[in-house]
Amino acid sequence: MKDLIHIEGLLHKYQTANEEIVALKDIDLNIEEGEFVAIIGHNGSGKSTLAKHLNALLLPDQGRVIVNGLDTKIKEHLWNIRQQVGMVFQNPDNQLVATTVEEDVAFGPENLGVDPARIRLLVDEALHGVGMDGFHLRAPHLLSGGQKQRVAIAGIIAMRPKIIVLDEPTAMLDPIGRREVMETVLKLNKQEGLTVVYITHFMEEAAFAKRIVVMEKGQIALDGAPEKIFSMVAELKAMSLDVPPMTELSHALIDEGLSIPREITTIEEMVVALCR
Amino acid sequence: MSIRLEDVSYTYLPNSPYECNALQNIDIQIEEGEFIGIIGHTGSGKSTLIQHFNGLLKPTTGRVTVDDIDLGSKSADLRAIRQRVGMVFQYPEHQLFEETVFEDIAYGPKNMGLSTEKISSMVQKAMSTVNLDFEKYRYMSPFTLSGGEKRRVAIAGVLAMEPKYLILDEPTAGLDPKGRNEILVNIEQLHKKEKMAVVFVTHSMDDIARLADRLIVINSGRIIFSDTPRKVFKEYEVLQKTGLDIPTVGRLMLELQKKGWNVRNDLLTIEEAKNEIMKHAREVGRNA
Numbered sequence: 383m384k385d386l387i388h389i390e391g392l393l394h395k396y397q398t399a400n401e402e403i404v405a406l407k408d409i410d411l412n413i414e415e416g417e418f419v420a421i422i423g424h425n426g427s428g429k430s431t432l433a434k435h436l437n438a439l440l441l442p443d444q445g446r447v448i449v450n451g452l453d454t455k456i457k458e459h460l461w462n463i464r465q466q467v468g469m470v471f472q473n474p475d476n477q478l479v480a481t482t483v484e485e486d487v488a489f490g491p492e493n494l495g496v497d498p499a500r501i502r503l504l505v506d507e508a509l510h511g512v513g514m515d516g517f518h519l520r521a522p523h524l525l526s527g528g529q530k531q532r533v534a535i536a537g538i539i540a541m542r543p544k545i546i547v548l549d550e551p552t553a554m555l556d557p558i559g560r561r562e563v564m565e566t567v568l569k570l571n572k573q574e575g576l577t578v579v580y581i582t583h584f585m586e587e588a589a590f591a592k593r594i595v596v597m598e599k600g601q602i603a604l605d606g607a608p609e610k611i612f613s614m615v616a617e618l619k620a621m622s623l624d625v626p627p628m629t630e631l632s633h634a635l636i637d638e639g640l641s642i643p644r645e646i647t648t649i650e651e652m653v654v655a656l657c658r
Numbered sequence: 659m660s661i662r663l664e665d666v667s668y669t670y671l672p673n674s675p676y677e678c679n680a681l682q683n684i685d686i687q688i689e690e691g692e693f694i695g696i697i698g699h700t701g702s703g704k705s706t707l708i709q710h711f712n713g714l715l716k717p718t719t720g721r722v723t724v725d726d727i728d729l730g731s732k733s734a735d736l737r738a739i740r741q742r743v744g745m746v747f748q749y750p751e752h753q754l755f756e757e758t759v760f761e762d763i764a765y766g767p768k769n770m771g772l773s774t775e776k777i778s779s780m781v782q783k784a785m786s787t788v789n790l791d792f793e794k795y796r797y798m799s800p801f802t803l804s805g806g807e808k809r810r811v812a813i814a815g816v817l818a819m820e821p822k823y824l825i826l827d828e829p830t831a832g833l834d835p836k837g838r839n840e841i842l843v844n845i846e847q848l849h850k851k852e853k854m855a856v857v858f859v860t861h862s863m864d865d866i867a868r869l870a871d872r873l874i875v876i877n878s879g880r881i882i883f884s885d886t887p888r889k890v891f892k893e894y895e896v897l898q899k900t901g902l903d904i905p906t907v908g909r910l911m912l913e914l915q916k917k918g919w920n921v922r923n924d925l926l927t928i929e930e931a932k933n934e935i936m937k938h939a940r941e942v943g944r945n946a
Contacts, residue, residue, distance in 0.1 A: 424834040425805030472832065526901065527700035553832045556699040556861045557903035583834050586906065622836030627864065627906040627928060634932040640939060649906065653913045656935065 386544055386577050387413040387436060391445030394431055394600075405431045406600045409445070415544070418571045418578045420588035420608075423597030424622035429581045432597065433547050436579065437467035450544055465494060468538030470548040474530035475523070483509070483525075483533050484518040490541040501540075508540035511574065512566050528559025532566055539570065545577040546570070552587065564590060585612070586626040589647035596621065609645035628652045659725045661688040661711050661743065661823060661855075666720035668706055668879075680706040681879045684720070688823065688857060693849050695870035695887070696859045699901025703879040704859050705748075708825050711857065712736075712743035724823075741770065744821030748828050750812035751805070759785075759803075759811050760796040766819045784818040787852075788844050806837025810844070817848070823855045824848065830862065842869070867891060867905040867926035875902070892924045907931035914938075 392409035395402055406428050413419055423429045434440040435447050438454040450466055452459040468490075471477060480486040487505045496504065509515055512532040517525075522533055531551050538546055548567065552560040564587055570576045580591060588594050594611040596604035598621045604611055612618070612625045615633070625633075625647075632646040632655070642655040668681040680703050688694060688711075698704045709715040710722050713729040713736045722729045724739050747753070756762035763784055767777045782792050788810040795803075800811050813829065826845065830838040842865060848854045860866050866873065866887065873890045875883040877900040883890045891897070894904045894912065903909070904923075910931060911923040920941075921934050 425832075425837060528901075550832065554700075556901050557863060558898070558901040559700060560861075561903075583832070583838075585835065619836075622834050624835035624839075628910070631907070631910075631928050631931055634928060635935060638932065638936050640936070649910050649913060652910055653917065656914065657917045657919075 384415055385412045385448075386415045386450050387411065387579075388448040389435070389445070392432075392435065392442050392447060393444035394428075394435070394440060395443050404600055406435075408601055411595065411602065411605075413545075413577065413579065415577055416571070416575045418568075418590075418592045419580070420591035420594045421579065421581045421597060422583070422585070422588050422594060422623060423603075427597040427621075428600040429597050430549055431600075433469070433549050433579065433581055436545070436547050437469060438463050439469075465541055466544045468541060468543040468546045470531065470534050470538060470546065470551050472550045472553045474527055474534055474554070477534045477537075478522040478530060481521060482518065483514065483520050483522055486522050486533055487536045487540050490537055494541060504540045504542070505536075508536040511539055511570060512536045513562070526559060527555040528562035531555065531559065531563045535563070535566060535570075539574075539576070543576075545579065547579040547581075549581045550583065551580075552582070552584065560584075560587075585624050586628070586648070589626045589628075596623070608647050612647050613645055659690050659822075661725075662686070662721075662723045663710060663717075664721045664723075666710060666717040666722060668710070668715060669718045670706075672718065679879055681710075681717075684879075684881060686874065686881070686884075688855060690822065690855055691849075691853045693856045693869060693871045694858065695866035695873045696857060696876065697861070697863070697866060697873065697902055698876035702876045702901070704876050705827055706879075707876060708745070708827060708857065708859060711823070711825055712740045712745055714745070741766075741819045742821055743823045743825065744816040744819055746813050746816050746824070746826045746829055748831060750816075750829075751800075751808035754800040754808060754812060757799060758797050759790070759800050762800050762811060763815045763818050766815055770819070780818045780820065781814075784814040787817055787848060788814045789840065790814065804837070806833050806840060809833060809837065809841060813841070813844070821854070823857065825857045825859075827859045828861065829858070830860070830865070838865075845869075863891070863903050863905045864907075875900070887926055888924050891926070894923070 389409050389411040392406055394406035396405050421429050438460055441455055447454045449463045452463055454463060478486050479489055484505050487508050488501050491501045491504050512535050514532055552563050567578055571578045582588055589608045594608050595602055612629045615625055628646050628648055632642055635642060646652050646655055663684050663686040666684040670678040670680050696704050724743060727734050754762050760781055763781045764777050767780045785792050790810055800808055830841050849856045870887055873887045874881055891904045891908055905926055907925045908923050911921050911925055914921050919938055921938050925931050
């Protein structure tokens with residue numbers, strides 16, 4: 383597999399009125415095509431700043447960010463990079479622009495100058511991909527939170543990106559909305575091979591990723607499979623983080639003398655372990 | 659003494675093409691010292707409902723009273739009511755505006771026309787409740803703080819008015835696990851130590867299962883359940899149909915039942931789940 387994202391020695395500084403704040407430092411990160419990477423870290427650890435480097439919304443003060451072979455610092459690459467790396471943010475209401483769902487999803491491809499007949503196809507496929515067939519003519523502002531986020535995701539995938547970056551996409555959603563978004567993202571990753579970078583504060587959501595990157599003070603503190611990351615309970619708590627509920631339960635059961643693996647992170651894994 | 663809603667209905671934009679019945683025939687009584695959770699999917703009417711508790715919205719029909727004061731009567735002193743019923747909105751840190759943490763928290767008490775000493779002691783007390791060290795934070799700009807700290811400053815601003823009832827609309831949304839826990843612990847202590855009545859609107863079934871004495875479930879502007887968390891979370895089929903869910907441990911138990919385990923599914927905490935699983939394990943003779 384080739385690296386879709388290649389970051390080396392990334393440094394990012396903010397200038398405030400009286401001081402310079404280092405938001406990202408010494409970041410080396412490679413993400414391969416088809417990966418599902420969750421990024422966790424406390425508020426202010428640098429997660430969102432890092433995400434904004436992935437599609438050249440921010441540019442490195444030092445180091446390089448290469449997206450599918452394109453250096454984000456080179457201005458001519460900008461639109462190409464933005465088309466390849468789609469972003470979804472926390473608040474669905476800030477991302478919807480049109481009066482119907484289909485116009486909203488068509489907004490991206492229209493701006494790329496795609497032929498109208500092709501746009502129709504892209505919109506239909508994108509809405510199908512997020513499980514929103516038949517919602518074409520609905521008004522986006524009247525949808526539920528989960529549906530709005532899925533329309534936002536459809537608007538991204540209609541541009542046929544290589545990577546989708548989601549920055550806390552479920553923070554404002556109700557439980558079913560959260561599940562709808564999570565299932566949609568998992569499906570796009572598995573079935574369409576879309577590369578996913580998923581920023582979240584919900585440890586149980588991060589558990590669904592194949593790999594977790596933990597940010598702390600603008601640096602990458604840990605990087606590995608969920609089973610490995612969530613076995614480091616003390617380290618995570620020291621970084622204001624936690625483990626998913628099922629990991630906590632598995633540790634409690636082991637303390638009671640039950641022999642199950644320590645690395646359980648999801649309900650599914652817990653059921654398998656208990657029913658062996 | 660209590661907050662009471664009697665047959666309250668609320669219609670947005672009445673007599674227009676966009677007319678919308680946001681609340682219908684709501685009866686609620688919130689007693690002093692209670693901890694109530696309000697759950698419902700996005701758009702179910704939760705935020706509209708809580709804005710009736712301190713007179714920010716007036717019911718289209720029906721009556722709201724706070725400690726027997728009718729909020730609809732001309733003589734009702736809404737300023738005094740809003741001091742008694744403190745409201746923490748979603749993302750309250752967006753409302754921070756002063757230059758220092760102290761000034762921001764002092765804004766409410768200052769408007770109550772209190773003495774400088776009294777204001778200072780109220781701010782100190784509010785800061786200590788949310789675990790913000792007075793000397794360390796008082797001169798800091800709220801805008802240099804972390805997300806969790808900002809949120810606690812905003813909550814302290816409401817607590818400084820010493821409300822009897824505290825209403826919080828999704829107070830932990832967007833916070834990291836530690837920030838979330840800190841706020842939950844603060845609220846739990848306010849309830850336990852200060853006997854403050856708490857109304858907590860949330861999308862986190864795991865948190866509210868553990869915290870609330872009573873759970874009110876809103877769907878399409880109506881109350882569909884009002885009972886203990888344990889009884890409400892038994893209704894998982896209805897809850898899932900209305901965009902909600904049951905706590906993680908309850909979902910685990912349902913899956914285990916499908917595998918033929920004889921376990922309860924009305925569990926609320928990790929501790930309870932552990933005990934139920936160990937009980938089953940002993941019954942079937944499984945051990946280490």
